Amino acid sequence: MSLSPKSAALFDRARKILPGGVSRNTLLRGAHPLYVDYGKGCKVVDVDGVERIDFANNMASHIHGHAFGPIVDAVSAQLQRGTAFTMATEAEVLFAEHMCSRSPAFDKIRFVNSGTEAVMAGMKAARAFTGRTKIAKVEGSYHGAYDYAEVSQAPTPENWGQLDHPNAVPLAQGTPKAVLTDMVIIPFNDPEKAIAVLNEHAHEIACVLIDPIPHRIGMVPVSPDFVQALRKWTTRNGALLMFDEVITFRSEVGGMQTRLKVTPDLTAMGKMIGGGFPVGALAGSNDVMEVFVNGRLPHSGTFSANPVTMTAGRVAMELFDAEAVTRLNKLGDYARASLTDAIKVADVPACVTGAGSLFRLHLKADAPRNYRDAHPTANEKAALSSLIDLLYDDGIMMIHTAAATLSTPMGTPEIDRLAESMLNALRSIRERLIDPS
Ligand SMILES: Cc1ncc(COP(=O)(O)O)c(C=O)c1O
Structure with a gap:
């Protein structure tokens, strides 16, 4: 992931007084966590002024996005x-x-x-x-x-x-x-x-x-x-x-x-x-x-x-009534279909799982049937981490497992952006996926 000077500086201070620099290990990936300035709707802006579409939604806890x-x-x-x-x-x-x-x-x-x-x-x-x-x-x-x-x-x-x-x-x-x-x-x-x-x-x-x-x-x-x-x-x-x-x-x-x-x-x-x-x-x-x-x-x-x-x-x-639930579930169907298309075009061994407004991308050709199938190999883990970094750098925030959750401020433009960004990221890591050696 690209350098984020203000986040890095905050993390330096944080490590001195918080074990690992944080109060939740979920935030630990890469050299340092990103520190947020503010969120509005489905977008978050970090302390260095970089805006991203938020598909993590604080681990699925915001159904209406930020500052609704x-x-x-x-x-x-x-x-x-x-x-x-x-x-x-x-x-x-x-x-x-x-x-x-x-x-x-x-x-x-x-x-x-x-x-x-x-x-x-x-x-x-x-x-x-x-x-x-x-x-x-x-x-x-x-x-x-x-x-x-x-x-x-x-x-x-x-x-x-x-x-x-x-x-x-x-x-x-x-x-x-x-x-x-x-x-x-x-x-x-x-x-x-x-x-x-x-x-x-x-x-x-x-x-x-x-x-x-x-x-x-x-x-x-x-x-x-x-x-x-x-x-x-x-x-x-x-x-x-x-x-x-x-x-x-x-x-x-x-x-x-x-x-x-x-x-x-x-x-x-x-x-x-x-x-x-x-x-x-x-x-x-x-x-x-x-x-x-x-x-x-x-x-x-x-x-x-x-x-x-x-x-x-x-x-x-x-405000998350039957109509809103149905709309978001349909948007989830659209997202799964769009990502599946991106995988086909990139021609990589990957698949998309999930239901309703939840989905997850796996760097495996076949959808896992259980925990043992879903368990990533060392190569898949490293490639997934690179994929998440590439998406971050392109203005897309997903959960670190490549899972995503939708929020009501989102529509097809956000999904199209995600699919486009995913296609580019998958192309970048393609060689590592088809030839792990
Ligand atoms: C399915 C499930 N159950 C329970 C929990 C625990 O919730 P909390 O983090 O609010 O304690 C989580 C959190 O991710 C979860 O995903």
Whole structure:
């Protein structure tokens, strides 16, 4: 990536007082992170004055882009009236009413401050409801930073074990052994193999956790037969089914669960439902959500449901209605088709996955079917990093995995720019892809 003198200078200062110079490792790539000056709509401008189209959207958390007028106005009014209280607010009631109207699976909802917290609350609610301790998750899926959720988030060929019986692999050094024992890891989109693993723990599993379009597994949507098999198995075996829709809730008014016609017992949400502010939410059926009040699961959070987030979230979600969802999903189809064309013209082994307003480019000829397929080789990793740099230099910002998320201020001109830039970048790295030596 080209030199950015002001960002480099800020990073020099940052490294002296922040480990690694940052508070989130996600920002670490290249010589230094870029420092932002401001964002407006689908554009961001860095401290050196360079403008880019933002397809990263703070890791899928801005559905209306940056500094969206209606959110700025509503939040500014709330700021004048206070930001957090040891009192309940109408803002929370209004947002909860809106969210519960979006999916038939949402009888009740609880707000927290991040997707991590939402998934953690869901796992604890499932344990409290069933009286069991084990949680099943898909190999390679990302669900935030709770110890249990981190298990097998990033296994490698050296430690992932058999495909039909994946190992439970810790992410952080020092993860307690008990955490590993209480996690059951299943292969993605393979109902037969997954059910065989689940059957070994039939009377111990509190819940099966699934992200319906898991980014780290290649952003390939979950297959209807896989999700139906999990729904059937959990119902039969007294376990709960939890959807992690922290990213995928944008797929339909009521999230991917409504497209898949599945009713999960619990749904974790976050990111875009906060309208740009820190948020998480756990929604579910009346009987399961009762654990929060019947003494089985004491649960609080100092900033949970603060009126700033509740106001921003309600405005963002009310304006992300059926029409807006459909328009953005169609734009996603256009983006996938445009990138597929670029790949053909560049004549490189690459492919595009994703659904709705989410997509990801892989430097592999065939779309991955699971985490192991999606795992990049050293050559693919290096080439991908160069590709992201080339796009950055050409005014395009993507997530470092070459994933992208759309926002409502975008239209076909932004996608055409992306496709044109991608074509040039793919041509530049072509030799490395077809001849890795
Ligand atoms: C699917 C999924 N679940 C949970 C999380 C955790 O959310 P947060 O970063 O808000 O804690 C993320 C974050 O990227 C996510 O993608």
